[in-house]
Amino acid sequence: MSAPIRLALADDQALVRGGLRALLEGFAPLQVVIEAGDGEALLAALDATPVDVILSDIRMPGTDGFVLLQRLRERGDATPVILLTTFDEPELPLRASAAGAQGFLLKDASPEDLFEAISRVARGETLLAPVPTDPVRARYAFRDQSPPTDTFNEREVAILRLLAGGYSNREIAKAVFLSEGTVKNYVSDILDKLGTRDRTRAVLKAITLRII
Known part of the structure; x- marks a missing residue:
């Protein structure tokens, strides 16, 4: 049996975090080992609990997804990051790739697509495709x-x-x-x-x- 994918989840809305966790933990092997309401809390939690993949909302108060990603890379943390957003703005995938994200998805992605994305970046792949x-x-x-x-x-x-x-x-x-x-x-x-x-x-x- 393969080792579980250890996931960190950041979103400022508790209901969204809970929903994502419930959806994702239906897929094996995957474990949500960190939940955080913003990027700062996630960074602090990562000091004690390493993970395989980080799934983060882009728009959060304080330390948002882009700042979180920048802080991670500045401190030498190469943990793959997938950024989530409800906003279908054409420049966001470009910004995400430039910031060093391995993936970018809208929150209306199906649970199966989200799990597939997490699995792929955990294997070292990237989801970012050429943008229109x-x-x-x-x-x-x-x-x-x-x-x-x-x-x-x-x-x-x-x-x-x-x-x-x-x-x-x-x-x-x-x-x-x-x-x-x-x-x-x-x-x-x-x-x-x-x-x-x-x-x-x-x-x-x-x-x-x-x-x-």
């Missing part, structure tokens, strides 16, 4: 719209689309059959051509300029 660019372009245009210093070839465009989906260099390397070092070089070239400092700005500018 038109809604993001309409609502989240990048302020710097200067043209790139050079054109983009087909391989670079493909890598940009995977960057927009939140994939790591290792995951991109597997998808396009290149070494991780080669992908890293491609990403550096992409940043240089766009005149951006990081992957998030590169993706936003590429979407704004309709490169992807």
Whole structure:
């Protein structure tokens, strides 16, 4: 019998937490070992109780899901995180991937889909897929719209689309059959051509300029 997946659950609404716990504990093997009303309480609980996956609402008072994720990564905690929200806003998956989340789901996902998501990230997978660019372009245009210093070839465009989906260099390397070092070089070239400092700005500018 496989070891249970140890889950931490953060949501500011007690009824939502209770409902999620009741739904998820119907799936074996899974155990909810931490419940918290905000990110700060969850961070404190993790000091004493390590978990395999964190399931967190995005919008919570105080330390919300994005701040929680940032704090985790800053202290070197690589525990996979799935962010939940009731808001179907096109820019949220992009923000989630940029922040280092392994998954992003709406709260109306079925219990089966939620359990599958938790199981997959517990195995080291990521759920973040390439995001639709038109809604993001309409609502989240990048302020710097200067043209790139050079054109983009087909391989670079493909890598940009995977960057927009939140994939790591290792995951991109597997998808396009290149070494991780080669992908890293491609990403550096992409940043240089766009005149951006990081992957998030590169993706936003590429979407704004309709490169992807």
